[in-house]
Amino acid sequence: MSEEIIIAGFGGQGVLSMGKILCYAGIVQGKEVTWMPSYGPEMRGGTANVSVIISDERISSPIISEFDTAIILNQQSMDKFENSVKPGGYLIYDGNGITRHPERTDINVYRVDAAAEAAQMETTKTFNMIVLGGLLQVKPIVEMDKAIEGLKKSLPERYHHLIPVNEKAIHRGTQIIQEVRKAKVEA
Amino acid sequence: MGELKLMKGNEAIAEAAIRDGADGYFGYPITPQSEVIEYLAAQQPEERTGMVLLQAESELASINMIYGAAGSGKKVMTSSSSPGVSLKQEGISYIAGAELPCLVLNVVRGGPGLGTIQPSQSDYFQSTKGGGHGDYHLIVLAPASVQEMYDFVELGFDLAFKYRNPAMILSDGAIGQMMEKVEIGEQKPRMTEQQIKEKYPWATTGKTPDRERNIITSLELDSAKMEKFNEKLVEKYRTIKENEVRYxxxxxxxxxxxxxxxxxxxxxxxxxxxxxxxxxxxxxxxxxxxxxxxxxxxxxxxxxxxxxxxxxxxxxxxxxxxxxxxxxxxxxxxxxxxxxxxxxxxxxxxxxxxxxxx
Incomplete structure (x- = not known):
């Protein structure tokens, strides 16, 4: 098994930390992982993205241009990465601020309105955990309890009191994610 | 098996330096390797092992701190990225000329000049053919994973001390910035003053009546003697070529x-x-x-x-x-x-x- 994921959105949405949690969960499950962030001028413009690979085998290139799954959290990222999803792959997006919804029919499209949901929760910072829950609901790349363990490992101890609310957000994400359309497989 | 952690390449280098029992890090921040000094600062290595962490006022100052500390037999390292490594070249040449061990990390970014901050491998010539002036070579290690970033700190220091020659880890922005799984080794103790005295008789550890003065210098005004020294370096590089090729x-x-x-x-x-x-x-x-x-x-x-x-x-x-x-x-x-x-x-x-x- 090898899963190649891009998570893309604004800086501050928790894009990078969501990738970290996935990686830690992968490590707990004995998998190989790479986490390759965009850094530099791109990041300084306000957008952030990270490509994550979780694999049973040694990972060759950490820098990839096509993905099994894209998690898209703003319009710029939609424009940039919709076409980078492999045919038959998954695109998961938050509808907040999206002016052009995904158009491809050869990929599985899901929508998780995490920003709206996070506004209802104790803290809006759980946004990325709602997205993570949604991802794991449609693509169980790592086991749920391993994801929670990953969360614990990637969070500094001084924030450990926030784990229950994050856990709750992950579960919320599993509930609110909606299928937009399944990939049409050409005969 | 040691502890498994998810780390950036730059962080792995910093953690490895502490765990390998390094005595000091002297550096000056520059993208894309500032995490090295940031991580060290957060870890407070003085508290953990007594390792000195110092942000110098410039690259020139930091490499000369390395020169001084290495002369006293201390295990010290610095890191920078391309333009910063260019600034360090004078010091590196002196260190090679004085036959001192140290470790230099270059997290390469595109050049020439200030160039870009994105990954590049355009410092190959500079790293492998000398870099500064004079006939010398560094021992150059090229990690391809975060685990190797970690492991090559120990390897780099070992080779540097074995041959009394500066070693370089030649990385790039991608490996510095990416995170992978790293197996962390045990904490090694730093060497005591006594151990340094015994193991490195060349080091300037304070003259005792039973031995001659140790002089650390790269200056030799007698050409005949200088050529003898050059020949000695050539012989050292030949030995390194014979024994240390890795692929x-x-x-x-x-x-x-x-x-x-x-x-x-x-x-x-x-x-x-x-x-x-x-x-x-x-x-x-x-x-x-x-x-x-x-x-x-x-x-x-x-x-x-x-x-x-x-x-x-x-x-x-x-x-x-x-x-x-x-x-x-x-x-x-x-x-x-x-x-x-x-x-x-x-x-x-x-x-x-x-x-x-x-």
Whole structure:
């Protein structure tokens, strides 16, 4: 098994930390992982993205241009990465601020309105955990309890009191994610 | 098995320095390697092992702090990125001239000049051919993973002390910034003053009545003596070439064509090899782990067996010169590279291979 994921959105949405949690969960499950962030001028413009690979085998290139799954959290990222999803792959997006919804029919499209949901929760910072829950609901790349363990490992101890609310957000994400359309497989 | 952590390459270097019992880090921040000093600052190595952490006022100051500390037998390192490493070259030349051990990390970004902050491999010449003035070489290690970033700190220090020669870890922005799983080793104790005195009789640890003064210098005004010293260095580099060549071979046994790549490029090329094999092209990858000494002999052996060799670098073609020297025209050698902070894709490397050879 090898899963190649891009998570893309604004800086501050928790894009990078969501990738970290996935990686830690992968490590707990004995998998190989790479986490390759965009850094530099791109990041300084306000957008952030990270490509994550979780694999049973040694990972060759950490820098990839096509993905099994894209998690898209703003319009710029939609424009940039919709076409980078492999045919038959998954695109998961938050509808907040999206002016052009995904158009491809050869990929599985899901929508998780995490920003709206996070506004209802104790803290809006759980946004990325709602997205993570949604991802794991449609693509169980790592086991749920391993994801929670990953969360614990990637969070500094001084924030450990926030784990229950994050856990709750992950579960919320599993509930609110909606299928937009399944990939049409050409005969 | 040691503890497994998810770390950036730059963080792994910093943690490894503390765990390897380094005595000091002197540096000056620059993208894309500032996490080294940031991580060290957060870890408070003074508290953990007594290791000194100092942000100097400039690159020049930091490399001269290394010079001084290394002269007293201390295990010290610095890190920077391309423009900063250029600034350090005078000091590095003096350190090589004084035959002192130290570790220098270069997390390369695109150049020349201030260039870009994205990953590049355009400092190959500078790293492997000397870098500063005078006839000298660094021992150059090229990690291709975060685990190797961690492991090569210990290896780099060991080689530096074994040969009394500065060692360099030549990395790039991609490996510095990416996170992977790292197995962390045990905490090694720092050496005591007494141990340094016994193990490194050349170090300036304070003169005792039973020995002559130790003088650390790179100055020798008598040309005859200087040439003797140069010959000694040549002999040292010959020994290093004989004993310390390291490389990894991926699917080379039956290869018709060979890619040669190090660091980030080698990871890309590993994928190219997978893709080529799926298409029935017998492609292999030779990854130099040491860039100085270069695996010339192994390449010369392959030159008898393969139909073509392509050097893949994020540069205009630097390592390819060493590949050509190694194979001495016995086989066609080509170069493929991207510059300016662009990382080539596995697909385009395969495309280039086909265009050049098939």
């Amino acid at each position: 990894e071979e991926i699917q080379c046994e039956d290869a018709d064509y060979l890619l040669v790549a190090y660091g980030t490029s080698s990871r890309i090329c590993e994928k190219t090899v997978e893709m080529a094999r799926q298409e029935g092209i017998k492609l292999g990858l030779l990854r130099p782990i040491t860039l100085f000494p270069f695996p010339s002999q192994r390449l010369a052996e392959y030159a008898q067996k393969v139909k073509g060799i392509m050097s893949v670098e994020m540069s205009s073609g630097q390592m390819v010169e060493d590949v050509k020297l190694a194979v001495e025209s016995r086989v066609q050698v080509e170069h493929y590279g991207r510059m300016g902070g662009i990382v080539p894709s596995a697909e385009e490397v395969l495309q280039a291979l086909k265009q050049k050879f098939l």
